[in-house]
Amino acid sequence: MGLRLYNTLTRQKEPFEPIDADNVRMYVCGPTVYDFAHIGNARPVIVFDVLYRLLRHLYGADHVTYVRNITDVDDKINERAARDYPALPLNEAIGKVTQETAAQYHKDVAALGCLPPTHEPRATEHIAGMREIIERLVQTGFAYVAEGHVLFSPAAMDSAGGMIPRYGALANRSLDEMIAGARVDVAPYKREATDFVLWKPSKEDEPGWPSPCGIASLGRPGWHIECSAMSKHFLGETFDIHGGGIDLVFPHHENEVAQSCCAHRTARMANVFMHNGFLQVEGQKMSKSLGNFITIDELLSSTKFGGRRWSGEVLRLAMLKTHYRQPIDWTVKALEEAEGILDEWSEVTKGVAATTPSAALLDALSDDLNASMAIAELHRLRKQGDAPGLRAGMDLFGIQPIMPAVGELTEDERREIDQLVSANTAARAVKDYAKADEIRNMLNARKIILKVAKDGTTRWAMKP
RNA sequence: GGCCUCGUGGCGGAAUGGUUACGCAGCGGACUGCAAAUCCGUGUAUUCCGGUUCGAUUCCGGACGAGGCCUCCA
Secondary structure, three states, rough: OOOOEEEOOEEEEEEEEOOOOOOEEEEEOOOOOOOOOOHHHHHHHHHHHHHHHHHHHOOOOHHHEEEEEEEOOHHHHHHHHHHOOOOOOOHHHHHHHHHHHHHHHHHHHOOOOOOOOOEEEEEHHHHHHHHHHHHHHHHOOOOOOOOEEEEEEEEHOOOOOOOOOOOOOOOHHHHHHHHHHHHOOOOOOOOEEEEEEEEEEEEEOOOOOEEEOOOOOOEOOOOOOHHHHHHHHHHOOEEEEEEEEEHHHHHHHHHHHHHHHHHHHOOOEEEEEEEEEEEOOOEOOOOOOOOOOOOOOHHOOOOOOOOOOHHHHHHHHHOOOOOOOEEEOHHHHHHHHHHHHHHHHHHHHHOOOOOOOHHHHHHHHHHHOOOOHHHHHHHHHHHHOOOOHHHHHHHHHHOOOOOOOHHHOHHHHHHHHHHHHHHHHHHHHHHOHHHHHHHHHHHHHOEEEEEEEOOEEEEEOOOO
Protein backbone atom coordinates (compact mmCIF):
# COMPACT_ATOMS: atom_id res chain seq x y z
CA MET A 1 0.00 0.00 0.00
CA GLY A 2 1.36 3.41 -0.92
CA LEU A 3 1.65 6.41 1.33
CA ARG A 4 -1.61 8.21 2.03
CA LEU A 5 -1.77 11.50 3.90
CA TYR A 6 -4.63 13.58 5.23
CA ASN A 7 -4.54 16.92 3.44
CA THR A 8 -6.02 19.93 5.22
CA LEU A 9 -6.53 21.54 1.81
CA THR A 10 -9.02 18.89 0.73
CA ARG A 11 -10.06 17.56 4.15
CA GLN A 12 -9.44 13.99 3.17
CA LYS A 13 -6.79 11.32 2.92
CA GLU A 14 -5.08 11.30 -0.45
CA PRO A 15 -2.45 9.11 -2.08
CA PHE A 16 0.86 10.94 -1.76
CA GLU A 17 2.53 11.66 -5.09
CA PRO A 18 5.73 13.65 -4.83
CA ILE A 19 6.43 16.33 -7.41
CA ASP A 20 9.89 14.82 -7.81
CA ALA A 21 10.51 11.41 -6.27
CA ASP A 22 14.24 12.14 -6.37
CA ASN A 23 13.72 15.12 -4.11
CA VAL A 24 10.69 14.95 -1.84
CA ARG A 25 10.33 18.34 -0.17
CA MET A 26 8.82 19.10 3.22
CA TYR A 27 8.64 22.32 5.23
CA VAL A 28 7.64 22.46 8.89
CA CYS A 29 7.20 25.65 10.85
CA GLY A 30 9.82 25.74 13.59
CA PRO A 31 10.04 27.71 16.79
CA THR A 32 10.10 31.40 17.46
CA VAL A 33 13.08 31.51 19.75
CA TYR A 34 12.17 33.58 22.79
CA ASP A 35 11.61 30.97 25.51
CA PHE A 36 11.99 27.29 26.40
CA ALA A 37 9.97 25.05 24.10
CA HIS A 38 7.01 23.51 25.90
CA ILE A 39 5.77 19.97 25.48
CA GLY A 40 3.10 21.12 23.04
CA ASN A 41 5.84 22.49 20.81
CA ALA A 42 7.40 19.04 20.83
CA ARG A 43 4.44 17.39 19.13
CA PRO A 44 4.91 18.66 15.57
CA VAL A 45 8.66 18.17 15.85
CA ILE A 46 8.20 14.51 16.77
CA VAL A 47 5.31 13.83 14.39
CA PHE A 48 7.07 15.27 11.37
CA ASP A 49 10.31 13.58 12.36
CA VAL A 50 8.49 10.26 12.02
CA LEU A 51 7.15 11.36 8.64
CA TYR A 52 10.68 12.41 7.65
CA ARG A 53 12.01 8.97 8.62
CA LEU A 54 9.20 7.26 6.72
CA LEU A 55 9.82 9.36 3.61
CA ARG A 56 13.54 8.60 3.80
CA HIS A 57 12.69 4.92 4.03
CA LEU A 58 10.28 5.06 1.08
CA TYR A 59 12.22 7.38 -1.24
CA GLY A 60 15.79 6.99 -0.01
CA ALA A 61 17.62 8.99 2.62
CA ASP A 62 19.24 11.23 0.02
CA HIS A 63 15.99 11.99 -1.73
CA VAL A 64 14.14 13.91 0.95
CA THR A 65 14.69 17.56 1.81
CA TYR A 66 13.30 18.64 5.15
CA VAL A 67 13.34 22.31 6.10
CA ARG A 68 12.42 23.51 9.57
CA ASN A 69 13.00 27.18 10.19
CA ILE A 70 13.97 29.17 13.24
CA THR A 71 12.15 32.45 13.55
CA ASP A 72 14.55 34.83 15.21
CA VAL A 73 12.86 38.12 14.48
CA ASP A 74 9.66 38.75 16.40
CA ASP A 75 8.27 41.29 18.82
CA LYS A 76 8.03 38.68 21.57
CA ILE A 77 11.78 38.20 21.25
CA ASN A 78 12.29 41.94 21.56
CA GLU A 79 10.18 42.09 24.72
CA ARG A 80 12.00 39.16 26.24
CA ALA A 81 15.39 40.64 25.43
CA ALA A 82 14.50 43.97 27.00
CA ARG A 83 13.25 42.19 30.11
CA ASP A 84 16.16 39.78 30.54
CA TYR A 85 19.05 42.02 29.53
CA PRO A 86 18.01 45.56 30.38
CA ALA A 87 21.61 46.72 30.56
CA LEU A 88 22.50 45.68 27.02
CA PRO A 89 21.65 47.51 23.81
CA LEU A 90 18.45 45.88 22.50
CA ASN A 91 19.98 44.31 19.42
CA GLU A 92 22.76 42.75 21.44
CA ALA A 93 20.25 41.46 23.98
CA ILE A 94 18.15 40.00 21.17
CA GLY A 95 21.19 38.17 19.86
CA LYS A 96 21.73 36.61 23.27
CA VAL A 97 18.11 35.55 23.63
CA THR A 98 17.91 33.97 20.19
CA GLN A 99 21.28 32.19 20.52
CA GLU A 100 20.51 30.76 23.94
CA THR A 101 16.97 29.74 23.09
CA ALA A 102 17.97 28.11 19.80
CA ALA A 103 20.73 26.14 21.56
CA GLN A 104 18.28 24.94 24.21
CA TYR A 105 15.79 23.96 21.49
CA HIS A 106 18.42 21.88 19.71
CA LYS A 107 19.26 20.13 22.95
CA ASP A 108 15.59 19.42 23.65
CA VAL A 109 14.65 18.01 20.26
CA ALA A 110 17.81 15.91 20.09
CA ALA A 111 16.83 14.33 23.42
CA LEU A 112 13.45 13.55 21.88
CA GLY A 113 15.21 11.52 19.19
CA CYS A 114 14.54 13.90 16.32
CA LEU A 115 16.89 13.95 13.34
CA PRO A 116 18.22 17.35 12.39
CA PRO A 117 16.38 18.68 9.34
CA THR A 118 18.26 19.03 6.05
CA HIS A 119 18.18 22.81 6.41
CA GLU A 120 17.41 24.91 9.44
CA PRO A 121 17.41 28.50 8.19
CA ARG A 122 16.99 31.54 10.40
CA ALA A 123 14.59 34.26 9.38
CA THR A 124 17.23 36.96 9.75
CA GLU A 125 19.33 35.20 7.09
CA HIS A 126 16.52 35.58 4.56
CA ILE A 127 15.44 39.20 4.83
CA ALA A 128 16.48 39.81 1.23
CA GLY A 129 14.22 36.98 0.03
CA MET A 130 11.33 38.44 1.99
CA ARG A 131 11.91 41.88 0.50
CA GLU A 132 11.88 40.36 -2.96
CA ILE A 133 8.48 38.71 -2.41
CA ILE A 134 7.08 41.90 -0.89
CA GLU A 135 8.29 43.99 -3.83
CA ARG A 136 6.66 41.64 -6.26
CA LEU A 137 3.37 41.63 -4.35
CA VAL A 138 3.26 45.42 -4.40
CA GLN A 139 4.16 45.57 -8.07
CA THR A 140 1.37 43.17 -8.95
CA GLY A 141 -1.23 44.92 -6.82
CA PHE A 142 -1.64 42.31 -4.09
CA ALA A 143 -0.05 44.54 -1.49
CA TYR A 144 0.30 48.25 -0.85
CA VAL A 145 2.42 50.66 1.13
CA ALA A 146 0.86 52.73 3.92
CA GLU A 147 2.63 54.80 6.57
CA GLY A 148 5.85 52.83 6.34
CA HIS A 149 4.01 49.51 6.42
CA VAL A 150 3.43 47.09 3.60
CA LEU A 151 0.08 45.35 3.79
CA PHE A 152 -1.27 42.35 1.95
CA SER A 153 -4.79 42.60 0.58
CA PRO A 154 -6.81 39.37 0.67
CA ALA A 155 -9.54 41.21 -1.25
CA ALA A 156 -7.10 41.79 -4.13
CA MET A 157 -6.22 38.11 -4.04
CA ASP A 158 -9.86 37.10 -4.31
CA SER A 159 -10.46 39.30 -7.34
CA ALA A 160 -7.32 38.06 -9.11
CA GLY A 161 -8.89 34.92 -10.51
CA GLY A 162 -6.86 32.57 -12.67
CA MET A 163 -5.07 29.77 -10.87
CA ILE A 164 -4.55 31.76 -7.70
CA PRO A 165 -6.59 30.19 -4.91
CA ARG A 166 -9.32 31.95 -2.96
CA TYR A 167 -8.15 33.52 0.29
CA GLY A 168 -9.46 31.33 3.11
CA ALA A 169 -9.49 28.14 1.05
CA LEU A 170 -7.10 26.38 3.42
CA ALA A 171 -8.84 27.41 6.62
CA ASN A 172 -12.21 26.84 4.95
CA ARG A 173 -13.65 30.24 5.67
CA SER A 174 -14.60 33.19 3.51
CA LEU A 175 -13.45 36.77 3.65
CA ASP A 176 -17.02 37.79 4.52
CA GLU A 177 -16.98 35.50 7.55
CA MET A 178 -13.73 36.97 8.71
CA ILE A 179 -15.00 40.50 8.42
CA ALA A 180 -18.11 39.40 10.30
CA GLY A 181 -15.84 37.94 12.94
CA ALA A 182 -14.89 41.54 13.59
CA ARG A 183 -12.08 40.80 15.99
CA VAL A 184 -9.46 41.57 13.39
CA ASP A 185 -7.01 44.23 14.42
CA VAL A 186 -8.14 47.47 12.81
CA ALA A 187 -5.26 49.85 12.25
CA PRO A 188 -5.90 53.24 10.65
CA TYR A 189 -3.47 52.60 7.79
CA LYS A 190 -5.27 49.42 6.69
CA ARG A 191 -7.62 49.68 3.71
CA GLU A 192 -9.57 46.64 4.90
CA ALA A 193 -9.72 45.10 8.34
CA THR A 194 -8.52 41.77 6.95
CA ASP A 195 -5.32 43.16 5.45
CA PHE A 196 -2.23 41.83 7.19
CA VAL A 197 1.27 43.15 7.65
CA LEU A 198 4.13 42.07 5.41
CA TRP A 199 6.58 44.68 6.63
CA LYS A 200 6.50 47.25 9.40
CA PRO A 201 8.72 50.15 10.44
CA SER A 202 11.23 49.71 13.27
CA LYS A 203 12.04 52.20 15.95
CA GLU A 204 15.67 53.13 16.32
CA ASP A 205 16.46 50.63 19.05
CA GLU A 206 14.54 47.81 17.39
CA PRO A 207 16.09 45.42 14.88
CA GLY A 208 15.72 46.91 11.43
CA TRP A 209 16.72 46.26 7.84
CA PRO A 210 16.50 48.39 4.71
CA SER A 211 12.83 48.44 3.72
CA PRO A 212 11.34 47.39 0.38
CA CYS A 213 9.20 49.50 -1.95
CA GLY A 214 11.10 52.73 -1.48
CA ILE A 215 10.26 53.10 2.19
CA ALA A 216 13.02 55.26 3.63
CA SER A 217 13.08 54.08 7.25
CA LEU A 218 14.42 50.78 8.47
CA GLY A 219 11.84 48.09 9.09
CA ARG A 220 11.27 44.44 9.92
CA PRO A 221 9.13 41.66 8.49
CA GLY A 222 5.66 40.67 9.60
CA TRP A 223 5.03 37.23 10.99
CA HIS A 224 4.16 35.07 7.98
CA ILE A 225 6.54 36.26 5.30
CA GLU A 226 9.63 34.45 6.58
CA CYS A 227 8.18 31.03 5.80
CA SER A 228 7.22 32.10 2.30
CA ALA A 229 10.77 33.31 1.69
CA MET A 230 12.59 30.37 3.22
CA SER A 231 10.41 27.67 1.67
CA LYS A 232 10.86 29.31 -1.75
CA HIS A 233 14.60 29.48 -1.25
CA PHE A 234 15.10 25.84 -0.26
CA LEU A 235 12.13 24.03 -1.78
CA GLY A 236 10.91 26.13 -4.69
CA GLU A 237 7.62 27.83 -5.47
CA THR A 238 5.58 24.66 -5.00
CA PHE A 239 6.67 21.80 -2.79
CA ASP A 240 5.20 18.58 -1.41
CA ILE A 241 4.35 18.84 2.26
CA HIS A 242 3.86 21.75 4.63
CA GLY A 243 3.35 20.89 8.28
CA GLY A 244 2.70 22.43 11.65
CA GLY A 245 0.29 22.61 14.55
CA ILE A 246 -3.41 22.93 13.84
CA ASP A 247 -3.46 26.41 15.34
CA LEU A 248 -1.25 27.51 12.45
CA VAL A 249 -3.91 26.81 9.84
CA PHE A 250 -5.23 30.27 10.37
CA PRO A 251 -3.84 32.80 10.05
CA HIS A 252 -0.26 31.64 9.61
CA HIS A 253 -0.49 29.06 6.85
CA GLU A 254 -3.41 30.79 5.16
CA ASN A 255 -1.34 33.94 4.89
CA GLU A 256 1.77 32.09 3.75
CA VAL A 257 -0.29 30.55 0.97
CA ALA A 258 -1.65 33.98 0.04
CA GLN A 259 1.81 35.55 -0.12
CA SER A 260 3.47 32.69 -1.96
CA CYS A 261 0.74 31.91 -4.48
CA CYS A 262 0.18 35.56 -5.35
CA ALA A 263 3.90 36.33 -5.63
CA HIS A 264 4.63 33.27 -7.77
CA ARG A 265 1.28 33.02 -9.56
CA THR A 266 0.88 29.44 -8.47
CA ALA A 267 -2.19 27.39 -7.57
CA ARG A 268 -0.55 25.84 -4.55
CA MET A 269 2.25 26.66 -2.19
CA ALA A 270 2.43 23.04 -1.08
CA ASN A 271 0.39 20.13 -2.37
CA VAL A 272 -0.28 18.68 1.07
CA PHE A 273 -0.85 20.60 4.28
CA MET A 274 -0.65 18.52 7.45
CA HIS A 275 -1.57 19.67 10.93
CA ASN A 276 -1.14 17.96 14.25
CA GLY A 277 -3.77 18.20 16.98
CA PHE A 278 -3.43 20.05 20.25
CA LEU A 279 -2.09 18.82 23.53
CA GLN A 280 -3.73 19.15 26.92
CA VAL A 281 -2.15 18.51 30.29
CA GLU A 282 -4.10 16.28 32.68
CA GLY A 283 -7.32 17.17 30.88
CA GLN A 284 -6.80 20.90 30.88
CA LYS A 285 -5.48 23.40 28.42
CA MET A 286 -1.85 24.08 29.15
CA SER A 287 -1.39 27.63 30.31
CA LYS A 288 0.86 29.54 32.59
CA SER A 289 -2.08 30.82 34.63
CA LEU A 290 -3.28 27.28 35.41
CA GLY A 291 0.21 26.37 36.55
CA ASN A 292 0.36 23.31 34.29
CA PHE A 293 2.74 24.81 31.76
CA ILE A 294 5.53 22.32 31.22
CA THR A 295 8.62 22.62 29.07
CA ILE A 296 10.54 19.83 27.36
CA ASP A 297 13.54 20.64 29.49
CA GLU A 298 11.52 20.40 32.72
CA LEU A 299 10.27 16.93 31.75
CA LEU A 300 13.80 15.79 30.92
CA SER A 301 15.72 17.26 33.80
CA SER A 302 13.43 18.31 36.63
CA THR A 303 10.90 16.60 38.88
CA LYS A 304 8.16 19.10 38.10
CA PHE A 305 5.89 16.64 36.26
CA GLY A 306 4.96 13.58 38.29
CA GLY A 307 7.76 14.12 40.80
CA ARG A 308 10.47 12.58 38.64
CA ARG A 309 12.49 12.94 35.46
CA TRP A 310 11.54 11.28 32.19
CA SER A 311 13.72 10.05 29.35
CA GLY A 312 13.33 11.56 25.91
CA GLU A 313 12.43 8.15 24.46
CA VAL A 314 9.53 7.81 26.89
CA LEU A 315 8.27 11.27 26.00
CA ARG A 316 8.50 10.40 22.33
CA LEU A 317 6.64 7.11 22.62
CA ALA A 318 3.96 8.72 24.78
CA MET A 319 3.52 11.37 22.10
CA LEU A 320 3.21 8.82 19.31
CA LYS A 321 0.69 6.58 21.05
CA THR A 322 -2.07 8.92 19.94
CA HIS A 323 -2.74 9.56 16.26
CA TYR A 324 -1.20 12.90 15.33
CA ARG A 325 -4.48 14.55 14.32
CA GLN A 326 -6.28 13.63 17.54
CA PRO A 327 -6.07 15.77 20.62
CA ILE A 328 -3.67 14.26 23.14
CA ASP A 329 -3.96 14.37 26.90
CA TRP A 330 -0.49 14.60 28.46
CA THR A 331 -0.69 12.74 31.77
CA VAL A 332 1.71 11.17 34.25
CA LYS A 333 -0.17 7.90 33.84
CA ALA A 334 0.37 7.91 30.08
CA LEU A 335 4.10 8.49 30.56
CA GLU A 336 4.29 5.63 33.06
CA GLU A 337 2.55 3.34 30.62
CA ALA A 338 4.87 4.39 27.80
CA GLU A 339 7.85 3.73 30.03
CA GLY A 340 6.59 0.26 30.89
CA ILE A 341 6.26 -0.60 27.22
CA LEU A 342 9.64 0.83 26.39
CA ASP A 343 11.34 -1.05 29.24
CA GLU A 344 9.96 -4.27 27.84
CA TRP A 345 10.99 -3.51 24.27
CA SER A 346 14.38 -2.32 25.41
CA GLU A 347 15.09 -5.51 27.25
CA VAL A 348 14.64 -7.63 24.14
CA THR A 349 16.23 -5.27 21.61
CA LYS A 350 19.30 -4.06 23.46
CA GLY A 351 22.34 -4.86 21.32
CA VAL A 352 20.17 -6.43 18.62
CA ALA A 353 20.83 -5.40 15.03
CA ALA A 354 17.78 -4.23 13.11
CA THR A 355 16.42 -5.98 10.06
CA THR A 356 14.04 -4.14 7.76
CA PRO A 357 10.70 -2.86 9.07
CA SER A 358 7.84 -5.30 8.58
CA ALA A 359 5.30 -4.76 5.82
CA ALA A 360 2.51 -4.41 8.37
CA LEU A 361 4.42 -1.66 10.12
CA LEU A 362 5.04 0.24 6.90
CA ASP A 363 1.40 -0.17 5.92
CA ALA A 364 0.27 1.26 9.24
CA LEU A 365 2.57 4.27 9.06
CA SER A 366 1.78 4.76 5.39
CA ASP A 367 -1.89 5.14 6.27
CA ASP A 368 -1.62 8.77 7.33
CA LEU A 369 0.94 7.96 10.02
CA ASN A 370 -1.25 5.57 11.96
CA ALA A 371 1.25 5.27 14.76
CA SER A 372 -1.23 3.56 17.10
CA MET A 373 -1.65 0.73 14.64
CA ALA A 374 2.09 0.67 14.05
CA ILE A 375 2.68 0.33 17.78
CA ALA A 376 0.24 -2.59 17.88
CA GLU A 377 2.43 -4.20 15.21
CA LEU A 378 5.50 -3.64 17.38
CA HIS A 379 3.72 -5.39 20.24
CA ARG A 380 3.01 -8.28 17.89
CA LEU A 381 6.68 -8.48 16.85
CA ARG A 382 7.76 -8.54 20.47
CA LYS A 383 5.27 -11.25 21.29
CA GLN A 384 6.59 -13.31 18.40
CA GLY A 385 10.10 -12.86 19.68
CA ASP A 386 11.21 -11.06 16.52
CA ALA A 387 13.75 -8.80 18.23
CA PRO A 388 15.48 -7.65 15.01
CA GLY A 389 12.10 -6.75 13.50
CA LEU A 390 11.08 -4.91 16.64
CA ARG A 391 14.36 -3.04 16.62
CA ALA A 392 13.82 -2.07 12.98
CA GLY A 393 10.38 -0.78 13.87
CA MET A 394 11.74 1.19 16.78
CA ASP A 395 14.34 2.71 14.45
CA LEU A 396 11.62 3.83 12.07
CA PHE A 397 9.89 5.41 15.04
CA GLY A 398 13.15 6.99 16.13
CA ILE A 399 13.05 5.25 19.48
CA GLN A 400 16.21 3.72 20.91
CA PRO A 401 16.22 1.10 23.67
CA ILE A 402 16.55 2.74 27.06
CA MET A 403 18.48 1.90 30.15
CA PRO A 404 15.68 1.71 32.67
CA ALA A 405 16.24 4.04 35.60
CA VAL A 406 19.41 2.05 36.28
CA GLY A 407 21.28 4.74 34.41
CA GLU A 408 20.84 7.04 37.38
CA LEU A 409 22.84 4.79 39.68
CA THR A 410 26.58 5.17 40.04
CA GLU A 411 28.99 2.44 39.02
CA ASP A 412 29.71 1.65 42.69
CA GLU A 413 26.02 1.36 43.52
CA ARG A 414 25.46 -0.97 40.61
CA ARG A 415 28.39 -3.17 41.59
CA GLU A 416 27.06 -3.33 45.15
CA ILE A 417 23.60 -4.31 43.92
CA ASP A 418 25.09 -6.96 41.64
CA GLN A 419 26.84 -8.46 44.68
CA LEU A 420 23.67 -8.47 46.77
CA VAL A 421 21.79 -10.14 43.94
CA SER A 422 24.48 -12.81 43.71
CA ALA A 423 24.25 -13.36 47.46
CA ASN A 424 20.48 -13.74 47.15
CA THR A 425 20.91 -16.32 44.42
CA ALA A 426 23.49 -18.20 46.45
CA ALA A 427 21.27 -18.23 49.55
CA ARG A 428 18.37 -19.61 47.56
CA ALA A 429 20.62 -22.27 46.09
CA VAL A 430 21.29 -23.63 49.59
CA LYS A 431 17.64 -23.07 50.64
CA ASP A 432 18.57 -20.40 53.17
CA TYR A 433 15.32 -18.57 52.51
CA ALA A 434 15.53 -16.34 55.58
CA LYS A 435 18.74 -14.83 54.30
CA ALA A 436 17.49 -14.68 50.72
CA ASP A 437 14.33 -12.85 51.78
CA GLU A 438 16.30 -10.46 53.94
CA ILE A 439 18.46 -9.47 51.00
CA ARG A 440 15.46 -9.20 48.74
CA ASN A 441 13.63 -6.94 51.21
CA MET A 442 16.71 -4.81 51.54
CA LEU A 443 16.85 -4.39 47.77
CA ASN A 444 13.13 -3.74 47.53
CA ALA A 445 13.51 -0.97 50.07
CA ARG A 446 15.97 0.62 47.66
CA LYS A 447 13.42 0.27 44.84
CA ILE A 448 15.29 -2.61 43.27
CA ILE A 449 13.20 -5.53 42.10
CA LEU A 450 14.53 -8.98 41.31
CA LYS A 451 13.49 -10.87 38.23
CA VAL A 452 14.17 -14.59 38.44
CA ALA A 453 13.90 -16.35 35.11
CA LYS A 454 12.81 -19.96 34.73
CA ASP A 455 16.37 -21.12 34.25
CA GLY A 456 17.29 -19.58 37.60
CA THR A 457 19.24 -16.61 36.28
CA THR A 458 18.42 -13.43 38.13
CA ARG A 459 18.23 -9.94 36.73
CA TRP A 460 17.29 -6.78 38.53
CA ALA A 461 15.71 -3.45 37.67
CA MET A 462 14.73 -0.20 39.30
CA LYS A 463 11.10 0.18 40.23
CA PRO A 464 9.69 3.22 38.48
C1' G B 1 -21.37 35.66 17.81
C1' G B 2 -18.99 32.98 13.24
C1' C B 3 -16.25 28.60 11.70
C1' C B 4 -14.12 23.78 12.84
C1' U B 5 -12.82 19.10 15.39
C1' C B 6 -14.02 15.37 18.74
C1' G B 7 -17.29 11.93 22.12
C1' U B 8 -15.28 3.87 21.70
C1' G B 9 -14.46 -0.87 27.87
C1' G B 10 -11.98 0.71 34.67
C1' C B 11 -8.03 3.73 31.87
C1' G B 12 -5.22 4.92 27.22
C1' G B 13 -6.28 4.25 22.16
C1' A B 14 -7.11 2.21 16.72
C1' A B 15 -10.61 0.58 13.11
C1' U B 16 -15.14 -0.29 10.70
C1' G B 17 -22.23 -0.13 6.79
C1' G B 18 -22.42 -6.74 9.14
C1' U B 19 -18.12 -11.56 15.00
C1' U B 20 -15.24 -3.75 18.07
C1' A B 21 -7.45 -3.90 17.21
C1' C B 22 -3.63 -3.16 20.59
C1' G B 23 -1.67 -1.67 25.38
C1' C B 24 -2.27 -0.78 30.77
C1' A B 25 -5.05 -2.24 34.94
C1' G B 26 -8.35 -6.44 36.72
C1' C B 27 -9.50 -11.64 37.09
C1' G B 28 -8.09 -17.09 36.43
C1' G B 29 -4.10 -20.52 35.60
C1' A B 30 1.16 -22.25 34.91
C1' C B 31 5.83 -21.51 37.12
C1' U B 32 7.86 -20.27 42.22
C1' G B 33 9.99 -22.11 49.01
C1' C B 34 6.80 -17.47 49.03
C1' A B 35 6.72 -13.24 46.11
C1' A B 36 8.38 -10.68 41.81
C1' A B 37 9.47 -11.41 36.75
C1' U B 38 7.80 -14.45 32.71
C1' C B 39 4.19 -17.36 29.99
C1' C B 40 -1.02 -18.94 28.89
C1' G B 41 -6.16 -17.75 29.19
C1' U B 42 -10.21 -14.26 30.11
C1' G B 43 -14.72 -10.45 31.21
C1' U B 44 -16.16 -5.58 30.19
C1' A B 45 -17.32 -0.23 25.40
C1' U B 46 -19.05 2.66 20.56
C1' U B 47 -22.75 9.88 24.98
C1' C B 48 -28.18 10.42 24.08
C1' C B 49 -32.60 10.98 20.62
C1' G B 50 -34.46 10.57 15.76
C1' G B 51 -33.70 9.36 10.27
C1' U B 52 -31.66 6.39 5.94
C1' U B 53 -30.68 0.92 5.66
C1' C B 54 -32.08 -6.00 5.66
C1' G B 55 -28.41 -4.21 9.21
C1' A B 56 -25.56 2.07 12.04
C1' U B 57 -20.50 2.64 16.55
C1' U B 58 -19.63 4.09 11.32
C1' C B 59 -23.84 7.88 6.88
C1' C B 60 -27.61 12.19 7.80
C1' G B 61 -30.27 15.57 11.41
C1' G B 62 -30.84 17.14 16.46
C1' A B 63 -29.52 17.31 21.84
C1' C B 64 -25.86 17.19 25.52
C1' G B 65 -20.63 17.31 26.62
C1' A B 66 -15.23 18.40 25.56
C1' G B 67 -11.69 21.11 22.76
C1' G B 68 -9.69 24.44 18.92
C1' C B 69 -9.48 28.81 15.54
C1' C B 70 -11.31 33.86 14.58
C1' U B 71 -5.87 37.58 19.45
C1' C B 72 1.99 36.83 15.93
C1' C B 73 -0.13 29.98 21.31
C1' A B 74 2.50 23.94 18.03
